[in-house]
Amino acid sequence: MRIPLKEGLFTTPDDPRAARLLGGRCPDCLHINFPAQSMCPYCARDGCETVPLSARGVLGVFTTVINRPPGYEGNVPFGFGVVELPEGVRIITRISDPERSRPGAAVRLVLETLCTDAEGREVVTYAFEAVES
Numbered sequence: 001m002r003i004p005l006k007e008g009l010f011t012t013p014d015d016p017r018a019a020r021l022l023g024g025r026c027p028d029c030l031h032i033n034f035p036a037q038s039m040c041p042y043c044a045r046d047g048c049e050t051v052p053l054s055a056r057g058v059l060g061v062f063t064t065v066i067n068r069p070p071g072y073e074g075n076v077p078f079g080f081g082v083v084e085l086p087e088g089v090r091i092i093t094r095i096s097d098p099e100r101s102r103p104g105a106a107v108r109l110v111l112e113t114l115c116t117d118a119e120g121r122e123v124v125t126y127a128f129e130a131v132e133s
């Protein structure tokens, strides 16, 4: 069985390639926030609508984490960086293949197994990987 790292971050369809991050869209200023929150961080209007976000974006800065952070139970090394989506929102995210990535590269959303919990379930999180061109 697979479970999301946290509810409400992304959809978990049967086909993992169809997964989408879930953002909040402000009804007033139309800014997108991620993770989705009800109150708009730009204009403080309450009542943002949850919307699926684009699965593709552009990689910004990133780094490779080689030492396990406190409380982290996944594998190292892993990539960690910023992806900008067409909606204009920047996502702080894992990067699946930092050795093949470069700033400005086209990337797409993937779901990957982070670890196995005490009940033997696969804990799934989101990441971005380079798009083959």
Ligand SMILES: [Zn+2]
Pocket (backbone or CB within 6 Å): 026, 027, 028, 029, 030, 031, 040, 041, 042, 043, 044, 045
């Ligand atoms: Zn707003």
